[in-house]
Amino acid sequence: MKKNNLPLVVTVVLLVCSASVVAARTGSAPNNPSNASAVVTGVVKFEGTVPKPTHIDMSQDPKCAKLHPAGVRYADIVADGNGGLENVVVFVASGLGDRTFDPPTEPAVIEQKGCLYEPHVVAMRANQELEVVNNDVTTHNIHPQPANNREWNKSQPPGLQIEETFAREEISIPVKCNMHPWMRSYIAVFKHPYFAVTGKNGSFDLKGLPPGTYTLKAWHETLGTATQTITIGAAESKQVEFVFKARPSM
């Protein structure tokens, strides 16, 4: 009897070992970037004269206008004194092979506040929950217009919360409030966790990349996309700089 069980035990042990190896290759380390060691940090810069912000006229909805007694100005190109460009999505475009990643359980959040979107650019994962919050005293409609995901369009009175998801990678989905035509935002959706949106000084970091050669891209809503390739080893840190130049018409 014991002799007959031996092949079964060996098979089970082999299967368990194989499953562990597969899990290690496809999931656990990249799913938790803080455990991995390679880090790409960098800055996105804008070269040229930054266009002056334009005035937003909110007078059509007095509930919005009342929130900004001093007026509101908006610019799609926002850069600091050193040229650090804000609201750029920096991401790994290729090099991850067939690795797969589970979406995080915490939601990404986009807020309507002062009849503007906050943040202006949201980066999130495919199938991650997107929480849409309306903190204004007026009704909005949130209307993403994707090319590679399903389009939805929902009215959102004050206080109502909306949860939605996007199933496929897409960089980036324009979002509108048709009721307030000045409102515009972008949602970038990724199937992996290696992305960042630049802050006020144009800086970003991508943590926990497995060693390898990657195509990095930087996307800006009006300046387009810049690309470069990097090779990074285990426990290595790399500095990267992207530069967008002013268009001739600016």
Add this chain to the structure above:
Amino acid sequence: MRIRPQILYCSILLISLATGVASAQNAGASSGYPVAQGKLTEPEHRGKGLYRRYCVGCHGVRGDGNGENAPYLDPKPRDFTQATFKCRSTASGSLPLDSDLYATITRGIHASGMPSWNPLPSRDRSDLIAYIKTFSPRFHEEQPGPALPIPAEPPASAESTQRGAAVFQDMNCWSCHGKDGRGNGPSAHTLTDSRGYPITPYDLTTGSRFKCGESDRDLFRDLMTGLDGTPMPSFTDALKPDQLWDVVHYIRSLQTNHGQDGEAAMVGSKTETGK
């Protein structure tokens, strides 16, 4: 006033000719163009032949809405590759049910280039739906959500209409449709459909023929589901069913022609080109 005999004969001849052509077309309605079957199922294959005969001129060979007639049409023909449909019984963002597509093909879409295909046999309309669904992988990857329920309509009353008017204001419907529902709200001139073409909000005071059906239940459904691919959002999370019925009653109160007899009600209504 006397009509000259020559004009009378010519008119009779033209009417006979037109009737004959229409009748001949209807007689051949069930036959599509011969097309290769490839990997298509039998209904998809039949549908493809019918599509190539009746639909390709506007919706295009690839189903992307870029048929040869498309440049001359406003609103533009539906792009089936996106699987985004205005007239659905399902939630915003969901695929439509087959019954929704069947209803659209049968009814046509008022104030657009889409005619009623009611003269086609029922099987042809079903086969066309089978083929149209092959243009988008979404129909293989996703299931349409359930039809949103439409509760019984409460009686229309002055109070209901008044409540509906308040909801119309609170929900900012006026930002597109205008304070008095004439389609001239402050955002109206900025609106586009999802392909970027300008789109005009519905003038609720003159139009009583809505794109997705003309009954009160159809209007209720439009408010619930929104018209995907246009700026018209879904109000199903934002409003309770009673509030939606109040809005329906308010919209009806704006339509001075509503409730009059058929054709008479349409006299004087201007062409609508919006959502």
